[in-house]
Amino acid sequence: MSRIGNAPIEIPQGVTVTVSDKNVVTVKGPKGELTQTVDPAISVEVKDNEIICSRHTEQKHHKSMHGLYRSLINNMVTGVSTGYKVVQELVGVGYRATNQGQRLELVLGFSHNIVFELPKEITVKTESERGKNPKITLESHDKQLLGQVAAKIRSFRKPEPYKGKGIRFEGEQIRRKAGKSAAK
Numbered sequence: 001m002s003r004i005g006n007a008p009i010e011i012p013q014g015v016t017v018t019v020s021d022k023n024v025v026t027v028k029g030p031k032g033e034l035t036q037t038v039d040p041a042i043s044v045e046v047k048d049n050e051i052i053c054s055r056h057t058e059q060k061h062h063k064s065m066h067g068l069y070r071s072l073i074n075n076m077v078t079g080v081s082t083g084y085k086v087v088q089e090l091v092g093v094g095y096r097a098t099n100q101g102q103r104l105e106l107v108l109g110f111s112h113n114i115v116f117e118l119p120k121e122i123t124v125k126t127e128s129e130r131g132k133n134p135k136i137t138l139e140s141h142d143k144q145l146l147g148q149v150a151a152k153i154r155s156f157r158k159p160e161p162y163k164g165k166g167i168r169f170e171g172e173q174i175r176r177k178a179g180k181s182a183a184k
Helices: 060-081 143-155
Strands: 016-019 024-028 033-037 042-047 050-055 084-091 096-100 103-107 114-117 123-127 135-140 166-169
Touching: 016 042, 024 060, 033 060, 042 060, 050 060, 060 143, 084 143, 096 123, 135 143, 143 166
Parallel strands: none
Antiparallel strands: 016 024, 024 033, 042 050, 084 135, 084 166, 096 103, 103 114, 123 135
């Protein structure tokens, strides 16, 4: 059983954490500001440059909420101090990605290009070198939003198991299948 909820969260330099009376945690830092409403069964307090989460009872539900909210607050602190980054690559002949501001345009072998409008909290950068797969780099201070947008982009053309074509995360291993066998 995990005891992640008991570990205190270090507050880095330049990050301020406030807890309101309605159990709303607000984290401000150089990269941005995030808020999270915490379940009433979990109490959050800031002491000596650390955030401490504690639960009132030993019920199974409260134990699971304890670890969850500790992880969410830790992700918020990391996001506003250092930020998060996701790199995706487009594998396939003729697959391209370009961006103008918050608008991402993808050429993925369909009859029309896909134009995807990104939220303002996410910065996007596309790069395409000759002889290499085009890459999309997404950066944000909000880990949940970044993961959701990255999954949405990947869903436009998931990697297929025969040739491995599609949008994949950098470093992701695709399970490959053998093709049809020739008749004897």
